[in-house]
Amino acid sequence: MTTDIATLLPTIKILKDEPLSHYSWTKTGGPADFLAFPRSVAETQQLIETARNLELPVTVLGNASNLIVRDGGIRGLTMILTKMDQIKTTDERVIADAGAAYIAATKAAQRAGLTGLEFAAGIPGSVGGGVYMNAGAYGGETAQVLESALVLTEQGELKRLDNAELDFSYRHSAVQASQMVVLQATFRLWSGIRNLIQQEMDHLNYLRKSKQPLEYPSCGSVFKRPKGYFAGKLIHEAGLQGYQSGGAAVSRKHAGFIVNVNQATATDYLNVIAHVQQTVYNQTGVKLETEVRVIGVEPE
Known part of the structure; x- marks a missing residue:
């Protein structure tokens, strides 16, 4: 890449070729060409305006919790807004x-x-x-x-x-x-x-901790609730709890979660998602749609 946005905006923290696995809740994801952490509305505006002048695509992330970044990473400028937290x-x-x-x-x-x-x-x-x-x-x-x-x-x-x-x-x-x-x-x-x-709040947090696999990295609830059904129940009834591809597996604690059990890649996650969707559809005719946001490019 010939144009370096980090050089043009030296007062803003911008990392180059930064692995997004360091920031995502799944602990997966390829590198961002440029990764910025704006601290204010003004810095956010400045970053976006500069990126667009350079014809760089812009991707905005929050806490990267309900998210899968493909292993090829994200081209252009990625912004994580967690420094804007007032x-x-x-x-x-x-x-x-x-x-x-x-x-x-x-x-x-x-x-x-x-x-x-x-x-x-x-x-x-x-x-x-x-x-x-x-x-x-x-x-x-x-x-x-x-x-x-x-x-x-x-x-x-x-x-x-x-x-x-x-x-x-x-x-x-x-x-x-x-x-x-x-x-x-x-x-x-x-x-x-x-x-x-x-x-x-304590009661709801107790329910969450007792039912969800918080001991492993995950992207939270993977699938939207199908009309008239519950995604987790469909996955459980399909016998998919424990199904594993690479380092990613359907949680045995909560079937609606896919967890990183052994240095999973984003590709592992996507393979598990595809298998779950196909198996549930074959058995029930229900198409599970992802709630998790999937972004980025495939690895070369």
Whole structure:
């Protein structure tokens, strides 16, 4: 690559040919040509504008939890927003930067005596990722409490979108079909009792720890819930728990998870996903769609 964006932007931390396995929750993924960690909206704008002037593709990541990066890595500029992690509470609102951990936002709400975010107490992703995919758990989802999001448009302009404009549905938002970058989220919550809020968060975290294979690296829940079914139940009934390709395996603890049991590659993960999808379809006629986001290029 002839143009070095790192040289053009020396005040921003930009790594070259950096393995994304160092950052993804699966501990897999090839290298990013350039990997940047913007600390502010202004730096994010500067990075995107410079990359587009250089005709570099731009990929934006949050906490890289519900994500698989192919072994060939990501071309162009990749940005991880976890340095943008400020959280404020005002009256009945929590205002969180996109790179803030969703779990941190739930803790801030609890300290402020605000209820409504308890469902996210164990979601390992970022706030921006939660908006991007309408993340949810235990009957709650982002769409129920998200008032608005500050985004950077494809034209490089800052714009605030309200809940309706984000067009939420199950594991979907309008951001997914656009070049917009989520920079901040505002949650509208309700007054509650701190100790009761904490009790609910503790209860949901207990359920998560007792049912999910948190002892292994994983990308969280792999498949969307098929209408009328549960993905984990279908996978369990297909006898696929323990199925392994390379270092990736269907969890024996929770069939909806694929775990890295022995230095897995992204290709191992994708092979397991494909086998699970084909087997479940052959046995039931149900097509499992991935919830996990798969990005990047195949290795040469």
